[in-house]
Amino acid sequence: MMLERLRLVSKFRQAYGIWRPRNGGLQKCCHGSERRDKQDTMTLALGQVVWIAVKPVIRIYFIVGTGFVLARFNILSVEATRAVSDIVITALMPMLAFSKIVQNIGISDIKNVGIICLTSFLLFGAGLAAAMGVRRVLPVPRKWQGGILAGGLFPNINDLPIVYLQSMDQGLVFTPEEVSKGVANVIIFVAMFLVCLFNLGGFRLIEGDFTYEDEESESGREEKSELAEAAARPASADELESIPTRDSANTLPTGGERSEGGVRPLVPVQLAGPPLSMWNTRLSSVSSFRRRDSITSTMRSIDLRSMPPQGIADLIREYSNVDQFGKRLSMQEAAHGAAPYGEVGSHMTPAATQRSLTRIITSEAAVHKEDIEASGSTLPPWLRRFPLTKHVVFFLKNCLRPCSISVMLALVIAFIPWVKALFVKVPDGPHIPDAPDKLPPLSFLLEFTSYIGAASVPFGLMLLGATLGRLRFGNLPPGFWKAALVLVLIRLIILPIIGILWSEALVRFKWVNWGDDKMLLFVIVLSWSLPTMTSIIYFTATYTPINALDTTQMDCASFFLMLQYPVLTVSLPFVVTYFLKVKLDV
Structure with a gap:
């Protein structure tokens, strides 16, 4: 039964x-x-999620440590560091940006691109507000008032999030396709970072901290010193007659009326330009720089490895772009007595304009306030009268940076389906005849850019390690450590919480959802959890004179940056673990 x-x-x-x-x-x-x-x-166990969050950090610090060791042995010298950095920003990073955006961004992602742009401005604004609050409440040296704002404003939103994402493509949380799309989203964040730092003049926050010597007071001090020295010793009548006056120092003899013997007497003619004492000061600074630079440049790189590790002084020597008066000098022109860069009047020759543009778009930290003033100097006078003309021209000049051009070109291709079909196969897209290898006709361009661009991230992290290995700081201003520590805690603990709240707000607004847009939301939270940009060191070195005795700006920037990476080893895995386990429910 x-x-x-x-x-x-x-x-x-x-x-x-x-x-x-x-x-x-x-x-x-x-x-x-x-x-x-x-x-x-x-769901995954908590221990698994913690390991997923910690493993990328271990990978990051191993690569950073490699750069640190190479710098300590002078294999990655300051000259090599700058050369590799320029290669990354002019070739490797643009190729990585082009390949990732074209492959992983489509017409349906326009909304996500807009969300990234909005999030970028919120992120930068929150960091700036935090830095302003710290500067107002806690002791910050007068010489680093703008530097602390830049430290709060600009995160290291380049290599760190990309390598972190690429370490999570094992399929436990994200698929390789989702990770590739996440890298493309990070690159759009990078484009917004470049716009704020260069196009909108964010670098001026760092440059504004530097006050340089006054040329007239310097020349006056030299003349007083010479007169005092002359007064301290007795002089003969002949010597007194042969001493030139200040006015005659800037004159040249020329022919006047004929004397009785038929010989023209010499009449002084006034020369336009600064006094010779000012030129002597500048040329002595230039010659000092050239002597120091020639010693290093004539030494073979293999011999450099037997010397003590290069330090912050060598970094300043390589990157410094100004003299003690804050003027950028062209070494070759100054050696021949030509006018220094930036003092050729309101007009620049086409050759000088071309050199300036090349320097701006191929260097990471070689931009200067004089570049803003010189922008638009070749335009008609009536157009230069408008106050915003030079700023608009400077903005457009910075759009010619290789990474900016690459991102704009890639987005145009990605948003036009029939153009994108020339590079990758587009599901439900227009039919484009394949090449003989059964791939899209222009797929070889993506293969080229992907292959070259893959070197961008490891090189960038090794440069970070090399820079951290050279940082040193002297006597910090009293109480500054409090301001630095508080801003670090805000940067790495408070801002990530705001980032998580912002991601929840995006879901509540129904702009995104946890299922289809989890990678975008993860990238947003990751971007709020990053330390300050490494470029703050390069910019500070650029505006520091070579023979500067007071390096308060570099000391503060070094201490502030070195303080963040030990905290990052704990804060970043904690934020990622919480987001994956609680918000994404993995």
């Missing part, structure tokens, strides 16, 4: 597709409805 009842129950379940399998899970029913097995819906 019991057997017959079980047989009937079994037939009933088979008829309606609701039988219970042996493992206790739910299987596919005879009606074709697919249900997930209990094992498939099981």
